[in-house]
Amino acid sequence: MENEVSKQTKIKSNKKRVNIFCVGYILVVFLLIFFEVKSNGSYLDEIIGLTSAGYLLFYRKNIQRYDIITIIILFAVAVLGVISNLVSGLTHNWFSVCIDLVSETKLLFAYFAVKYMFKVEEKQKIVNNLLPFAKLYTILSFIFSVISLFADIGMTGGERYGIKGFKFFFTFQLQYIAVYMLVFAILVFTNKMATTTRYFYYTIGLISLLSATKSPAIMFTIIFIGLSIYFKKHDKIKIWTILIGAVVIVLAGRFQIETYLIDKDSPRRIFFEYSFKTANEYFPLGSGFATYGSDQAARNYSPLYYLYGFDKIAGLTPDNPAFSSDTFWPMAIGQFGWVGSIMYFIVYLRVFFSMTKVKTTPQKKAYLYAAYLQHIINAIGSAILSSSAGMIGFLSIALVSQLAQDSSSQDKRLKVRF
Template structure:
């Protein structure tokens, strides 16, 4: 099957590869500028329609077909929850939240099927020099920032200054770092390790839990997959213990503290799921950005309007967690199905033929974002969409290679 190409000097690049790079560039530009845009929501909506078309055209693998159907079921449960609870009946608000809270998965699947092996090769050829430069300069500036204030650091933790590079927040830096690692890992080489080390040093100096987890997971798995091809249960247990050790501060401060906003969201998320069982409260009602913007009726009921960072004037903590949102809005059944979709994606990584660097990246990047979602809304953010594209296009290239063999 022929493909559309763009000729640059003497080299040809696929149009789909150019589109992928353009999408990444726009998303990253908005992260650097720090301004809010609806580009990631538009991308999420387009990806949803794209995957539904592929579903009806029977172009999905059986595994992905089940995951997409489960995701559509969760969305239906969310809408039914709105009808059942009657807390938010604004069609516009519901549709916006519907896209926002599912866009990570839609964009992941979209990238996986849009970016084939050929496109991934083109993307890597174009972006590899920039990715390497990004890794090296990030490490250099991260080290300099520890002794000289060059405007790339934030708060201080563990005696180290939080390095953000030229992004407003460290999680945005992590998302772009994931793209860089995804691009570099497409062609396995021992020389790549120098760039991985540079990237991980810069991310560790970000001092936040998600960059730290990704770096540690990635480096450990790079060594692990040199000796073993599959991730064993015992290894997952060890990594889980490592998560608890590295996240002790966050767990004690945010999840075990009864006055912490994240604790309150998990507590009242369960209470909401019980109140509106078997459904939840519905889209735009609890823990989401739309619920904060419209200041949900539930927040008055739970007394959030009298709490710092959770009231109508200052709602900085109102959309600070993802999983609690899913529990409150979709209920116990919808939450369980939602979690199953994410678990199915994690399990699917081992079924794809990847080189060891790609395998280490996919596991580390995906796990880091899922864990990060406990204490943030990363999976419904534009930065999360960037990481979804990075993971999706790595898996997509290998999936297309496997399909072509069949």
């Protein structure tokens, strides 16, 4: 009798935990979306990142060893960044340094926290509870994106390919795309939808997504459709597939490549060029947090920008630094230097490799690849990996990521492998 009572109590406790975690995740995601609509972001994503880092520090017993190594490398990058600040002496605003430290690590910390904080049944319940939202968002965005092709209803931005980019009720298309990463995670991973219904939502969802006319939307669509077909016949990606995919992505993103990387007067091209100069000048550690390419570097207008003559370039001036924090990888190269930026890139690479170990359905694996890779590639021309919109995307990926089997579980020794 006592065992039966104990069992019932445990079941009720588990249900209560599931409900609390579901409500918590959904509330956080909707708050992020709300702040994107109302004020183009907030410090909520920094709070999430800081809380996630604390969670990983104190509740790490269930984290797989492969991911523990990745998290350790990430913490090491953060420490190296602070050491770089002490060595370079370019800024003494330690509040900005701390804000920047959190900004450049928050997405990864949040990803790992959500990956391990929730159990499988909790993740599935969250996905299923968000299904009505995903359906509504898909249907409404499709309807208004079609209307926007023929009439100006205030939901479009700049023109590309002869089409005005659809942004729904957001300020920027990238915010609209970020929420679609959550929507597609739900559509792909829900177990409450028939196959024909699912394909219907896939179709109108991808059409709506492409209406943004931005490279992240195009890349996600190409990778998702291509890999959904590919994984039906193959378990792993082969070299020839990568080469073909790279060519297709380059062709699809030709406009962005020419605009951002080839045009010598492009602010993003300039930031890339001087990121290497900064890494060499402050070899091997870099210039440190809040000094180059980051939001805090722009807010405080880094001394490096005067040194490099950025104050005389339109869009990079102290009174109009619109493009001063509009990229991500140059920030990593300049602020972390050669050592730190390589370690930083390895962290992102290891996260991707952990996804390749997951054994699941073709569409689910295709989503993980497509959602993650479009963020990594998009970071060449935007600061998506340090933005609140990026936080929405990474929380979505983390929600549906499945724990890969730890291949080293039979060997108790800790092996570092990249």
